[in-house]
Amino acid sequence: MDLGLKDRVALVAAASRGIGYAAARELAREGARVFLCSRDERRASEAAKKIHEETGANVAGIAADVTDGGQAEAFVNLALERAGRVDICVTNAGGPPATTFADTDMDMFRRAFEQNALSAIRLAKLVLPGMRKQRWGRIINITSVSVKQPIEGLLLSNTVRAGLTGWAKTVSSEVAAEGVTVNNVAPGYTLTERQDELAEVRGKGSGKSKQEIIESWAMQAPMHRMAKPEEIAAAVAFLASERASYITGVTLQVDGGWVRSLL
Ligand code: NAD
Numbered sequence: 529m530d531l532g533l534k535d536r537v538a539l540v541a542a543a544s545r546g547i548g549y550a551a552a553r554e555l556a557r558e559g560a561r562v563f564l565c566s567r568d569e570r571r572a573s574e575a576a577k578k579i580h581e582e583t584g585a586n587v588a589g590i591a592a593d594v595t596d597g598g599q600a601e602a603f604v605n606l607a608l609e610r611a612g613r614v615d616i617c618v619t620n621a622g623g624p625p626a627t628t629f630a631d632t633d634m635d636m637f638r639r640a641f642e643q644n645a646l647s648a649i650r651l652a653k654l655v656l657p658g659m660r661k662q663r664w665g666r667i668i669n670i671t672s673v674s675v676k677q678p679i680e681g682l683l684l685s686n687t688v689r690a691g692l693t694g695w696a697k698t699v700s701s702e703v704a705a706e707g708v709t710v711n712n713v714a715p716g717y718t719l720t721e722r723q724d725e726l727a728e729v730r731g732k733g734s735g736k737s738k739q740e741i742i743e744s745w746a747m748q749a750p751m752h753r754m755a756k757p758e759e760i761a762a763a764v765a766f767l768a769s770e771r772a773s774y775i776t777g778v779t780l781q782v783d784g785g786w787v788r789s790l791l
Pocket of ligand 1 (some may be wrong): 547644671
């Protein structure tokens with residue numbers, strides 16, 4: 529299936545590694561011109577170089593912290609200056625810390641809202657006017673299966689991402705008639721560098737090996753394995769594509785069957 533992504537201009541936030549990186553690489557493989565960002569200049573450039581070498585696509589890596597309004601704006605402006613437009617915007621950021629309500633103070637709520645909701649809303653605010661004008665656009669938010677089935681101990685993710693999902697559904701209706709779609713990709717347990725590090729830490733804390741922790745996450749999904757980042761990226765590329773033109777306002781879980789609900 530030709531996804532129709534050749535020469536589309538894509539922004540991918542928080543993409544020096546993990547799911548963001550895999551999404552940037554998948555879009556580049558499909559022929560899109562990609563602008564990716566992460567907080568660290570060297571890591572962003574290295575990621576862009578690696579993707580360019582592998583795919584031959586035009587990829588730029590820019591230092592921008594998506595929780596900082598000025599830096600997010602500079603990221604978008606750079607893409608607009610160099611490419612003239614933005615067709616696809618994949619919002620992403622690092623996840624919030626694992627907490628329970630008793631050990632979460634108000635500042636932690638504010639930080640999580642900034643990092644995992646406002647960062648996405650801000651990028652959309654910057655790119656949507658251009659998309660509406662050109663009557664074509666794709667916003668894809670990386671969220672989590674926690675929006676469909678809250679995860680014990682991930683209070684902040686469960687709370688803030690649900691808010692972002694409400695926002696995305698509302699905006700999707702506002703812009704639907706103008707050829708712009710707004711969707712979310714909700715990963716289940718995915719073996720990224722972060723999860724690998726987390727398994728190591730959890731293992732040390734509980735007297736288990738890293739492999740045992742990874743196994744325990746994997747066994748929660750009916751597929752009995754964690755996702756590979758490229759499996760999440762494939763869903764992003766599809767939702768970004770011409771082929772997904774009648775899909776908007778949805779949350780597509782990519783979770784090996786982890787969410788037990790019907791819808
Ligand atoms: P990761 O830590 O491997 O990668 C995060 C990337 O984001 C890195 O490149 C980092 O440099 C960049 N980043 C972080 N904060 C940033 C910021 N403020 N501005 C710019 N760049 C920033 O994480 P991941 O596992 O790929 O997860 C990505 C997102 O998906 C997170 O929000 C995570 O909570 C969510 N998620 C992950 C999983 C999983 O199992 N991996 C499951 C569900 C949801």
